[in-house]
Amino acid sequence: MDKQETSIWRPRRPWAGFAEAGQIGESREPGITAVTLEGLGFATLIAGTSSEKLERATKRLLGLDLPREPCAALSDTHGLVWSGPDQWLLLARKRTGFSDLLVSLSVDAAVSEQSHGRSALRLSGKRVRDVLAKGSMVDVHQAAFPVGTAALTSFAHIGVQFWRTQDGPDGAAFEILIARSMAGSFWSWLAASAAEFGFCVTIDQA
C-alpha cells in the first residue's frame, strides 16, 4: 500500500486547517501542550466467538496482551486499547507494515482499518487535567485514572476515546482520539478551554 505521493496525491492530515503550530492564549510558559499525532495506524479488531486465538496472535506479533477492561496495553511501537466487549483499537506508531499486520490479524479477528478515520492528539502539561475537566465526564485524577487507563466517553458532545500514557517531562500525558469529521469542532472547544493556561501546539511532521 505504499503511496506514490506525487504532487496531486499528497495526503491531507486530519488536523490540517484547524491545528497550527504555535502558542494559543496566555503567552506565559504553557500549562498544556498538544502534539498532533499524524500518520498513525488504527484499526478496529473484533474477536469472534473466542478472543483467545486473537490474544495469542497479538502476543506473538506485538508482544501485547489484550486488555480485558478499559485499559490500554502499549509498547513503543503498538498499542491495544479496550473498546468494548471483545473489541479493541489497534494502533501502530507508524503505518509502514501496518496493512501486513492487519492481514495477519484478520485470521483471528474482524479487522477494519480506521487509520484515516481518527484525529489523534497527545495532551500533556501541568494543567492538562484542568483542561480535560472542561470536557471529560470521566475522573482523570492520578488515583482514579492511573497510567494505562482508557475510556470511551464524549467531550463537548464529541465521541472520544482516550487513555493515559507514561508521564512525560511535563507531567501526566493523555492520548485522545476523535472522529475525523469532528476535528474542527473539537479543536474549537480545546483551544477555548486551554487558552487560559497557555496552550502550546506542535504539529507532528511524521
Place this chain on the structure above:
Amino acid sequence: MSKQPLRLPNGGLVDRARTLSFRFDGKSYDGHAGDTLASALLANGVGLMGRSFKYHRPRGLLSAGPEEPNALVELRAGARREPNTRATMVELFQNLEATSQNRWPSLRFDVLSVNGLAGPALVAGFYYKTFMWPAAFWEKLYEPLIRRAAGLGRAAEFEDPDHYEKAFAFCDVLVIGAGPAGLSAALTAGRSGARVIICDEDFQLGGRLLAERREIDGRAAADWLATTLAELASLSEVRIMPRTSVYGLYDHGIYGAVERVSDHVAVPPPHQPRQRGWRIYAKRAVLAAGALERPIVFAGNDLPGVMLAGAVRAYVNRFAVLPGRKAVIFTSGDSGWATVRDLAEVGAHVAAVVDSRSEIKPEFKSLASRVGARVFAGSVVEATRGGRALRGITVRDASGKRTALACDILAVSNGWNPTLHLTSHQNGKPVWDEEIQAFVPGVLPPGLSVAGSAAGRFTLAEALQDGARLGREAASEAGFAMAAAQPAPTTDAEASELKPIWRVKGRKGKAFVDLQNDVTDKDVELAAREGFRSVEHLKRYTTLGMATDQGKTSNLSGLALMAEQTGKAICDTGTTTFRPPYTPVAIGALAGHHRGKDFRPVRLTPTHDWSREQGAVFLETGQWLRAQYYPKFTDKDWLSTVNREVLATRGGVGICDVSTLGKIDLQGTDAAEFLERVYINAWKTLPIGKARYGLMLREDGFVMDDGTTSRLGENHFLMTTTTINATKVMQHLEFCHQVLWPHLDVRMVSVSEQWAQVAVAGPRSREVLRGIVDAKHDISNEAFPYLAAREISVGGGIPARLFRISFSGELAYELAVPADYGQAMMRALMAAGQAFGITPYGLDAMSVMRIEKGHVIGSELNGQTTVRDLGLAKMMSSKKDFIGRLMAKREALVQSDRPTLVGFKPIDKGKSLSGGAHFVGIRRANKLENDEGYVTSVAYSPNLQHWIGLGFLKNGPARIGERIRAVDLVRNSEVEVEICSPVFFDHEGTRLHG
C-alpha cells in the same frame, strides 16, 4: 466624588487603601475593595435602591445576602447588561455601572407609584379578574401595559460577548458553604487525604463569621478563620472554590454549581470565561449552607431602612458601614440583641429595643441600659413612617399603648430558617421543628449530611461541632482512614431562644409578606377566603414565593398566615417544593462553550476545504455540512447554477461528495445470513464483487432506511446507509445482533470516517476514472459492469474501492479512498476530467437528477411509508423472514387506496410546484375529506424544461394520466397537474448501462 458618609473609620474587612469608583443611576460614588454594591451604596448614604414590582413602592436593602428581594439592579451596560442582579451579591469593582429597575422616569420620582394609591384594586388575582374581557384586549392592550408597568429588569438586547464554560469535578467530599460548619467539615475531611471540594457563593470565605463579633478558642473568630483557611490551602487534595454557588442536587451524588469567574471585574481578562458551570460528582457531601433570617409582617415593613438584624450586623462588622444613625431593634428572639451590642460597639445610637417577648433576660437589660436604649418588652412595631426612607416607627405595648419613636434604621429579627433547599431537590420534604419554630431537613438524599445552621443547629458551637463530626464521617464513608477525633473548638456564650411572631395586626397600611412580589397579608387572607388554601395554590394565586428570590424571606410568613387563616398548625399547612436552582443561574453557564457555531459539533467531509475553494454553498444536513451547489459568476441565480450542474453531468461528467453516507463494515461467517434478516431482499445470492440495493424495515413494517451493500469477500460486506440514518441503522444492527441473534457470527463497525467517497456521474465518467485508476485494473463496461464493487488502487498504489452504482441514472461510479486522500482525489478527478468539462455538483443538482429518475430519499422514506407505498413491493422476498415482514402485512398497510408513489407535472408547463402541497380533485373543495395525498419532492428539470414532482396519491399507479390539483394552503398556491410515472427521464435505463 462623595466621601462615603456612613463608612466607619476603622474595622471591617474592606480595604480602605483600595478605593473603587462606580456609578449607580448615572451618579458616581466611591467604595472599597471588599465591598458589595449594596454595602458601597449604603456607605454613600444611598438607601433607596429600587421600586417594587407591582406598587412601585420605594425599596432599600432587606438583607446582606442571597435572599435579597428588593435591591435588584441592572448591572453593567450594553451587551453585558444583566437584569435583576442582587446588589447584595455583586462584588464591587472599578467602574462598575448599575441602574435601578422598574421606575420611570427616575428612582426618586416614579410615575407609576400611583399604583400604590390604587392599591385595593391590585390585590391577588387582580389580573385574572380584571382583564378577562373582552378577550381580544388581553393580547393587544392589557398584556403590553401590564408588562411595561410590572416587570423587573431589561435583558440585554445584544449577544453576550463573553465566553462561558462547562466543567466536571470529582471529589470524595463536597462541602457546600464555607462558614464555620463548612470549614470545619472541609478541614477534618481534608486532613484524612480525601479529595475535598469546598464551595461558597461569597467572594470571602467565612460565612457568618465575617458578619459577627465572635470568639473561638478564646481568640477573635477571624484568627481561627485565617488559620483554618491557611491549612486548607496547604492540603493538596482540597480545592477551595469561592464565588461558586452550588445550586442543585441531582441523582447519584451529582451537584450543579456555577462559578462566577469574572463577575467581579468589568470585563473578563483575556482567555477567561465569564462564568463556569460545574457538574460535581461527589461520593459524599456536607451541606453547610447556613440559615436565612426571617422578617416580621407589619404595616410599612418595606420602607428603606427596615432591615434584617443579621444584615445590619453584616454591614457594620464586615463592611464597616453604619446602615443608619439612629436604630431601633425589633426582635422576637435572642439573636436580635447581638445587633444592639454590635451597633453600640461602633458608636451608633440604639434608641430602643422592641422585644415581642414579655420576659427580657437580665444580661440584655443591662446591655440596653449600658447603651442607653429604651426597652419595650412584650411589644411590637405596629407601623412605620417615612417617604423614601424610614423616619420613625410606632411601638405598641402589651396594654395597647402606642409610642412613636424616631429612627432611620429598624433591625428586625424573627429567628432563622435553615438553608435546606438542596435537601429538597430530590423530593425530600422538610419537617417542622417546634423548638426552633422552623423547617429542618427531613429525609436526606443519599450521601448528604447537613451541618450547623442548615440543620437548624444555630449556635457557633454547634456549627463547629457538626462540621468536624460530619466532615469526618463523610471522609470515612468515602473510604479514608481517620485519626482520632479532636475536640471541636470552644466559643464564647451564645443565647438563641426564640418565640417568633408572624405578623403584627393593627394599623392601616400595607404589611408585606413577599417584598419581591408585593404580596401583603391581605392577599394571603383573600386567597384563603377564595379557596386557594393549599400552599401550591396560594403561591400561584398570589405569586408569593415566585421570581428571583423564590420566597427565601417570605415563604414561611406566608405559610404561617395561611395556617392562621385555616386554623391549622404550620406543619400541617405544608411547604412548597424547592427545586433547582437555589439562586438564579445564567443560561450561558449552562450552555458553556456550546452556542453559535459551537452549539453542537459540526462534521466536515474530507473534501470540505476543496469544496470551499470551489466556492461551494454549504447546507446543514444533520451535523454534516454538505456542498449544496457551486455557484459561478456567470450563473444568473441559484436555479441557473443547479441547472448548469445537472446538464453538465448528464451531458458529460460531474462529481459530488457522498462521504457522509453511513458505511458499516460487516464481517463473519453469518454476515450474509444477518443481512437476509435485516433487509427485505435476498443477499446470500450476491456474488463477491457486486453491490445491491437494499431496503430495511422497522419492526412495525414501515421503511426504515435504504442503501447499497457490497460483497467484498465471502464473509465480508460493506453496507451503506443514508446520511441521516447512519447512527440509527448502526444502533439497529447492534440491537439485532446483541439482543435478537447473538449466536450469529457477525461483527460490525462503522467505517464512515475512514473513507472519502465521491460520485462520478455522466456519460464520460468512465473515461475520467480511467485517468486516475491504476492501469492494472480493468474498468471497461465488460470487466466492470453495472453494480460491480471492487477494491482497486488509484494514483499509483493508493488503496481504493470502486462501486458502479448510480443515483443520477447516468453511467456512474462511487469511488472511495482513505480520507487523507479525499481532497487529492477531487483534484485528481478534476484534472483527469478537464477535457470532458467535468463539473462539481452539489446536493441540489443531485436531488434534481434523482427526482428525474424517481429515486426515493428521506422525503419519501419519511417513517410513514411502506415498501408498497414506494412502489417497491416486488423487492420483498417471500422466501425468507426479515424484520418487519409480518407487520408490513397489516390490513391498513395493504389497502389499495393507500397513497402510493407517483410522479406529476404541471399542465401549464410554466408553473412551478411546491413541496408539501396536497392533492385535491378538480372542482373539489379544499377540505380534509377531499385530501387524496401529498407532495414530497419537487424540482425544476432542466432536461424536460419544466417542474416535476414526486408524491403519494391514493391508488396512485392506477391513475396515471389523470388530472388533479396540487394545493398548498400554507403558501397559498394551487397548480393543476397530471399524474405520471415517477420516472421522468430515461425510462428504459439505457444510460445507466452505457
